[in-house]
Amino acid sequence: MKNAPNPELVNMTNIPNVHTKRSKGGSGLRNKYLPYLLLVPVFTMIIVVVFIPLLTTIIYSFQSYRLTNREEQATFIGLKNYFTLFQDDRFISSLVTSLIYIAGSVVGMLILALITAQIANQAFKGRSVFRSTILLPWAVAPVVAAQAWKFMFETDYGIINHILTSLGVIERNIPWLVSSETTMGSVILTNIWKTTPLLTLIIVSGLQTISKDLYESADMDGASPFKKYFYITLPLIKPFILMGLIFTTLQTINVIDIIYVMTGGGPGEATEIFTLYNYKVFFQYLDFGLGGAMAVIGVTVIGILIFIYGRNMNKQINH
Incomplete structure (x- = not known):
């Protein structure tokens, strides 16, 4: 008749597996978000260098904004600049x-x-x-x-x-x-x-x-x-x-x-x-x-x- 396995030994052998699963789960979460974290500097540079200047330029295009005339700075004039250009x-x-x-x-x-x-x-x-x-x-x-x-x-x-x-x-x-x-x-x-x-x-x-x-x-x-x-x-x-x-x-x-x-x-x-x-x-x-x-x-x-x-x-x- 075979001896029954010791429950304490069974529990001890299962402990490393639990830790392994937890560590794998943690590394999986880290690997999941790591690519996005690495892309953050790139997207930040694109936003700062491209999108913010482009948005600012679009806003300027609808304004009368001359640095030589303080009265004509940041004055909204709609599409007047575009009409002026196509008549120039x-x-x-x-x-x-x-x-x-x-x-x-x-x-x-x-x-x-x-x-x-x-x-x-x-x-x-x-x-x-x-x-x-x-x-x-x-x-x-x-x-x-x-x-x-x-x-x-x-x-x-x-x-x-x-x-x-x-x-x-x-x-x-x-x-x-x-x-x-x-x-x-x-x-x-x-x-x-x-x-x-x-x-x-x-x-x-x-x-x-x-x-x-x-x-x-x-x-x-x-x-x-x-x-x-x-x-x-x-x-x-x-x-x-x-x-x-x-x-x-x-x-x-x-x-x-x-x-x-x-x-x-x-x-x-x-x-x-x-x-x-x-x-x-x-x-x-x-x-x-x-x-x-x-x-x-x-x-x-x-x-x-x-x-x-x-x-x-x-x-x-x-x-």
Whole structure:
């Protein structure tokens, strides 16, 4: 006949299990809330840096708020600032100038990025050096890049006029940054040189996702290099192109360093883009009400562009 188990021993053996369950339950609660606690600093920074300034700007846009006039500080005027802007010829001109600047920059960046990305994706000796070289403009600060190109575009002693004159392309020096006919092209060229590496890097990452089997199958069918590029490569990298265009377009719209350093918006208002005019209204004219309304319009336009890009990118991914 077997001996019955000692109840005290049974209780003693069960005690550690109880503590283990309790400790597991406590650690489970800690693990449950730990991710949210870690996200608190991030959300706090987003609220302080993004949402509070945005909300303040929206409030300013409905007020007459000029620091130079104490009687017109924090006075509610409704939509008057918005009506004033759309009746302002300078504001309309800045919008048109921005569209020209963005369109010229995006088209130039896209063509150059597709060419350089295709070269960088090929296997050849010194490819790593080539990839590092094409990324150098992106690493240069916008102010430094703008100042360097300003010297090169200088009318009397700039290297661009010197080279063109030596080659016999032009007979006399061209005032690149002084003439309204050439100044926009000059700042667009500078922005293309500065921003294209970012788009190139994104397109190269897209090219590396394409399977070589597709090209081998096309070779067996006798497809030419152009057909392979337009029927295989381009359709497969379209999502990457659209993603890159989102970043480059935002950088082109928001970064005013190049135009501010090279032309200051001149000659006249030939290169005064929307964001540069908004900067002047805020920090030179000290009109926070009108500047706030301009900022709200700018955020709305940028949101629409991102929506269009994102929608097209989703269509390409779903296909």
